[in-house]
Amino acid sequence: MKIKGITDVFFDLDHTLWDFDKNSALTFEKIFEINNINISTNDFLAHYMPINLNYWKLFREEKIEKEALRFGRLNDAFLAVNLKVEENLIYKLSDDYIMHLSSFNHLFENTFEILDYLSLNYNLHIITNGFDEVQKKKLNNSNINKYFKTVTNSEMVGVKKPNPKIFNFALEFANTKVEQSIMIGDSYEADILGAKNIGMEVVFFDINKIVLDTNVKQIDNLIQLKKYL
Structure with a gap:
């Protein structure tokens, strides 16, 4: 009606x-290649996606700031897949992700x-x-x-x-x-x-x-x- x-x-x-999910996955494939991160994107995303949702919930509830969201969701996902990534590289990946995300537009x-x-x-x-x-x-x-x-x-x-x-x-x-x-x-x-x-x-x-x-x-x-x- x-x-x-x-x-x-x-x-x-x-x-x-x-x-978002399709464009984000393509972005991760791109930035992992740029930064020589040897990881299965599918394995990473299986951990990252629920972590990201939880960080967005905290952000929506004013419990964390933007920078904590951008760093924390990546850091926690790498910890979940047992891949050691230096802090400065996580910050670079965070910046690369934001830079390249809007280049995919499904x-x-x-x-x-x-x-x-x-x-x-x-x-x-x-x-x-x-x-x-x-x-x-x-x-x-x-x-x-x-x-x-x-x-x-x-x-x-x-x-x-x-x-x-x-x-x-x-x-x-x-x-x-x-x-x-x-x-x-x-x-x-x-x-x-x-x-x-x-x-x-x-x-x-x-x-x-x-x-x-x-x-x-x-x-x-x-x-x-x-x-x-």
């Missing part, structure tokens, strides 16, 4: 439009199709917890920046989703109202609960089909947004 009264559609970026299936479709009738926006300099490159290099009227990131606001301040900032920045807006994202905690808590409509991009809440509208392919918008 179509949702009535919506004028503004807010998207998360990583894991919702921009295929998007989720039907990203362009749904953005073309929605842009005919709605104002489109981004709300992201990602780092400002990296997110801008991702949007530009993947050729989707043109679709979005505003991009709100956590560094602009000083807080991260699900903090209500970032959603309220984004609404004001977009010159719209909560009752006219909808949030689409992959993080149930950050995107869905965060937006619901200020009264926004939400759609959970549940690509892994985990169905966390049967009361929330859910999709597992972006083209399914046509059911609601």
Whole structure:
């Protein structure tokens, strides 16, 4: 059933439009080769991915700073695979990762199709917890920046989703109202609960089909947004 009264559609970026896992894996392959790190990327990622998620949770909860996230997730992953890597090399890998990440720009299936479709009738926006300099490159290099009227990131606001301040900032920045807006994202905690808590409509991009809440509208392919918008 179509949702009535919506004028503004807010998207998360990583894991919702921009295929973070695929692009990140390609980035690690590249920086391991550059720095002569002899390791199976698949083995490394099997440990790194849950570690990275936990660091992002700590970062989202304001318990660690950006630099602690960037260093700690790599250091912990190398320890987990029993590979000794010097501290200065971890810092270099961290910088290389950020530098090369936006050179890979795989998007989720039907990203362009749904953005073309929605842009005919709605104002489109981004709300992201990602780092400002990296997110801008991702949007530009993947050729989707043109679709979005505003991009709100956590560094602009000083807080991260699900903090209500970032959603309220984004609404004001977009010159719209909560009752006219909808949030689409992959993080149930950050995107869905965060937006619901200020009264926004939400759609959970549940690509892994985990169905966390049967009361929330859910999709597992972006083209399914046509059911609601």
